[in-house]
Amino acid sequence: xxxxxxxxxxxxxxxxxxxxxxxxxxxxxxxxxxxxxxxxxxxxxxxxxxxxxxxxxxxxxxxxxxxxxxxxxxxxxxxxxxxxxxxxxxxxxxxxxxxxxxxxxxxxxxxxxxxxxxxxxxxxxxxxxxxxxxxxxxxxxxxxxxxxxxxxxxxxxxxxxxxxxxxxxxxxxxxxxxxxxxxxxxxxxxxxxxxxxxxxxxxxxxxxxxxxxxxxxxxxxxxxxxxxxxxxxxxxxxxxxxxxxxxxxxxxxxxxxxxxxxxxxxxxxxxxxxxxxxxxxxxxxxxxxxxxxxxxxxxxxxxxxxxxxxxxxxxxxxxxxxxxxxxxxxxxxxxxxxxxxxxxxxxxxxxxxxxxxxxxxxxxxxxxxxxxxxxxxxxxxxxxxxxxxxxxxxxxxxxxxxxxxxxxxxxxxxxxxxxxxxxxxxxxxxxxxxxxxxxxxxxxxxxxxxxxxxxxxxxxxxxxx
Amino acid sequence: xxxxxxxxxxxxxxxxxxxxxxxxxxxxxxxxxxxxxxxxxxxxxxxxxxxxxxxxxxxxxxxxxxxxxxxxxxxxxxxxxxxxxxxxxxxxxxxxxxxxxxxxxxxxxxxxxxxxxxxxxxxxxxxxxxxxxxxxxxxxxxxxxxxxxxxxxxxxxxxxxxxxxxxxxxxxxxxxxxxxxxxxxxxxxxxxxxxxxxxxxxxxxxxxxxxxxxxxxxxxxxxxxxxxxxxxxxxxxxxxxxxxxxxxxxxxxxxxxxxxxxxxxxxxxxxxxxxxxxxxxxxxxxxxxxxxxxxxxxxxxxxxxxxxxxxxxxxxxxxxxxxxxxxxxxxxxxxxxxxxxxxxxxxxxxxxxxxxxxxxxxxxxxxxxxxxxxxxxxxxxxxxxxxxxxxxxxxxxxxxxxxxxxxxxxxxxxxxxxxxxxxxxxxxxxxxxxxxxxxxxxxxxxxxxx
Numbered sequence: 066x067x068x069x070x071x072x073x074x075x076x077x078x079x080x081x082x083x084x085x086x087x088x089x090x091x092x093x094x095x096x097x098x099x100x101x102x103x104x105x106x107x108x109x110x111x112x113x114x115x116x117x118x119x120x121x122x123x124x125x126x127x128x129x130x131x132x133x134x135x136x137x138x139x140x141x142x143x144x145x146x147x148x149x150x151x152x153x154x155x156x157x158x159x160x161x162x163x164x165x166x167x168x169x170x171x172x173x174x175x176x177x178x179x180x181x182x183x184x185x186x187x188x189x190x191x192x193x194x195x196x197x198x199x200x201x202x203x204x205x206x207x208x209x210x211x212x213x214x215x216x217x218x219x220x221x222x223x224x225x226x227x228x229x230x231x232x233x234x235x236x237x238x239x240x241x242x243x244x245x246x247x248x249x250x251x252x253x254x255x256x257x258x259x260x261x262x263x264x265x266x267x268x269x270x271x272x273x274x275x276x277x278x279x280x281x282x283x284x285x286x287x288x289x290x291x292x293x294x295x296x297x298x299x300x301x302x303x304x305x306x307x308x309x310x311x312x313x314x315x316x317x318x319x320x321x322x323x324x325x326x327x328x329x330x331x332x333x334x335x336x337x338x339x340x341x342x343x344x345x346x347x348x349x350x351x352x353x354x355x356x357x358x359x360x361x362x363x364x365x366x367x368x369x370x371x372x373x374x375x376x377x378x379x380x381x382x383x384x385x386x387x388x389x390x391x392x393x394x395x396x397x398x399x400x401x402x403x404x405x406x407x408x409x410x411x412x413x414x415x416x417x418x419x420x421x422x423x424x425x426x427x428x429x430x431x432x433x434x435x436x437x438x439x440x441x442x443x444x445x446x447x448x449x450x451x452x453x454x455x456x457x458x459x460x461x462x463x464x465x466x467x468x469x470x471x472x473x474x475x476x477x478x479x480x481x482x483x484x485x486x487x488x489x490x491x492x493x494x495x496x497x498x499x500x501x502x503x504x505x506x507x508x509x510x511x512x513x514x515x516x517x518x519x520x521x522x523x524x525x526x527x528x529x530x
Numbered sequence: 531x532x533x534x535x536x537x538x539x540x541x542x543x544x545x546x547x548x549x550x551x552x553x554x555x556x557x558x559x560x561x562x563x564x565x566x567x568x569x570x571x572x573x574x575x576x577x578x579x580x581x582x583x584x585x586x587x588x589x590x591x592x593x594x595x596x597x598x599x600x601x602x603x604x605x606x607x608x609x610x611x612x613x614x615x616x617x618x619x620x621x622x623x624x625x626x627x628x629x630x631x632x633x634x635x636x637x638x639x640x641x642x643x644x645x646x647x648x649x650x651x652x653x654x655x656x657x658x659x660x661x662x663x664x665x666x667x668x669x670x671x672x673x674x675x676x677x678x679x680x681x682x683x684x685x686x687x688x689x690x691x692x693x694x695x696x697x698x699x700x701x702x703x704x705x706x707x708x709x710x711x712x713x714x715x716x717x718x719x720x721x722x723x724x725x726x727x728x729x730x731x732x733x734x735x736x737x738x739x740x741x742x743x744x745x746x747x748x749x750x751x752x753x754x755x756x757x758x759x760x761x762x763x764x765x766x767x768x769x770x771x772x773x774x775x776x777x778x779x780x781x782x783x784x785x786x787x788x789x790x791x792x793x794x795x796x797x798x799x800x801x802x803x804x805x806x807x808x809x810x811x812x813x814x815x816x817x818x819x820x821x822x823x824x825x826x827x828x829x830x831x832x833x834x835x836x837x838x839x840x841x842x843x844x845x846x847x848x849x850x851x852x853x854x855x856x857x858x859x860x861x862x863x864x865x866x867x868x869x870x871x872x873x874x875x876x877x878x879x880x881x882x883x884x885x886x887x888x889x890x891x892x893x894x895x896x897x898x899x900x901x902x903x904x905x906x907x908x909x910x911x912x913x914x915x916x917x918x919x920x921x922x923x924x925x926x927x928x929x930x931x932x933x934x935x936x937x938x939x940x941x942x943x944x945x946x947x948x949x950x951x952x953x954x955x956x957x958x959x960x961x962x963x964x965x966x967x968x969x970x971x972x973x974x975x976x977x978x979x980x
Contacts (some may be wrong), residue, residue: 069977071652073752073970298845312857319858322791324850377770378791385791388778389709 117485156335157183317397418448547947552942638805
């Protein structure tokens, strides 16, 4: 790391903070008591979660037919939500791993929450591959385990099997990466705890971290290695998810651009979700000094970039649909047929939410505006849900054979399970926000002297002399 | 200030002369008649066995597959006519491959440069003049490309086969409905206009970026820096769209029936990793001659990391494109990979994975190795050779077909454009001081340690 920082770089920590201030601010939500609003939010999330569980139980008890699927559209909300949740998870790894490789210091204010979001989102995603099975109780057959059926094995040619490996590896690596980063912060909470119970808990969680030189050295190396491994992992996970579609021969699904395009879309939607959560968190947890305007602006820039990549992919898909000269391509999710067909509203929702509205982020006034950023982030979350819905449902509803053209409409169970996963996600996230150090204080302290506003001012005054 | 060493200058000129002679030789030895082709193919077939019978000849999209050994007399003549066209294409293909290879290095460097501006990178400022020097090749490179494309339109030598008017004539035997369907995009005037717009846009950005960068040296405030920042962002936007189209127009349209949505991005990955490699190699050369005192081995380390990372990225896109087509195995798509995977290009096609993926992966994994100049240079040579082969495998099957060789025309073309590249780049480096001292991040870059 350089010992010199250009004066035109903006401070990343505001409010004249010292090391101690950072500790106190990060520990405050954990050490304090939950207020009424938290309990209200938690109750709503919990109720949604319970409703979701009821819907899942109903599905498993009665059968998959309670969903709106039919013979032709045999994937719809289930896989849409699966891809949507996996996509949301990707921003966390991008922030913690890719931005670490690119030495982006602004990552440190937001990485902890982004990683938490990853893990909670992958939990939700992981539900769908299981519950969308007709025979959930046979789910363990997807694992290549020696067995009494003459050692009946799995077929490694299916991208759905690759999904199993991708998602489970992704979840475990993300967990380890996140947990390693938490060790010094749990140790901080342990050392500050006054009540014996909390001391015990955080003492267990922090694995006896004592912050010696050798420990830190290893810690940094492990972080770097894990970041180096997590980066190809994050690319490959959504690539494999995209191959669920791209390896098929269904018009609109079979497209070689899907792997990088899905990854870009994942980062796009994931950053939107980080934005949604952090804009609220910085207010309610009083972290405005650490999640500053520049953090929000930088995230908006990443959203603009990945939104741009996704848009180029849209243009490519659209172009190739024409260029191929195939009449089947007329009905696929980015084509004239889709724009005017029975799902025109889903098509235009996608174009408006992902392509048109995010372009407003080109204006600095808007991308530094908190309210607008919040609005945009919600819009993108909706738009990216529609992107997956369009890819899956429009393509399936109008295939090669006109006699099997059909429509899809969800039942209350489809909707209920989706609402349930949103509830579950927020249950986990709300609990996290009250028990975990939501900012990586140890990392933040490493940039205080280079990027704190007080130190920056000090340096400027010294130069002027 | 850098001074162009005499030795290097003379070698560049020698390369160009030797290359030009070899290119001329390539054109002079083109077979002119079917008889000559017969002799040539017999010579070649002595080495090959007859297993090549299943190979695809993509010269004529109507006759995509040519198998079966018992062919009629008419078919034999037709086959030989294709072969004649392939042989006639060879020197053109050799030039185009080498020309595009060096052009894409300049273009990719420009994109890397713009990214450094747009991302406000603090480490790479001391390399800016090196990058500006490399992009000096963009203009001559563009002119060569433009000239080549105009010639390919003018003399109708079957390079871009969709230009053959017979395919669009309903009375003709060659009438091709698929090509007629594409003629709204693949028609010569529109195609030339697009090419012109791409080249113009890229060169305009290059011109103003370098101008502002030099003006910033003397600047008291950051006006020129800010201008460049904005210009870079908009260039990247323009580049993202035009680079894909360029790949479709110049390369993908060589096999006009085939399409792949990923193709533009795949070409980008080739272009980008080659450029970073060249930036590293030129930097190391200049450093070794004592011209870049501010550059330290942390800068090498970062460049080598990019070489490593984007080699893997290239492999990712290569695999994504290949695997998805292999897996779905739709005839109109696999026609592209048949000659490459199973046909006469198999060795090159699989071999480039070694030099584009395996070697960089193994050699540049260790962080100490990434700081050792000779290590970076030797890996760099492997990477560049691999990406030349990559371009070769993109272009040759569609133009030269089964009769590919890497002989005098190919090597001479490389030599000619290599000489030109060295001459233009190092000549440009003498024009301005090698330290972009007015840049607001220059001090960060000079103190950079990792």
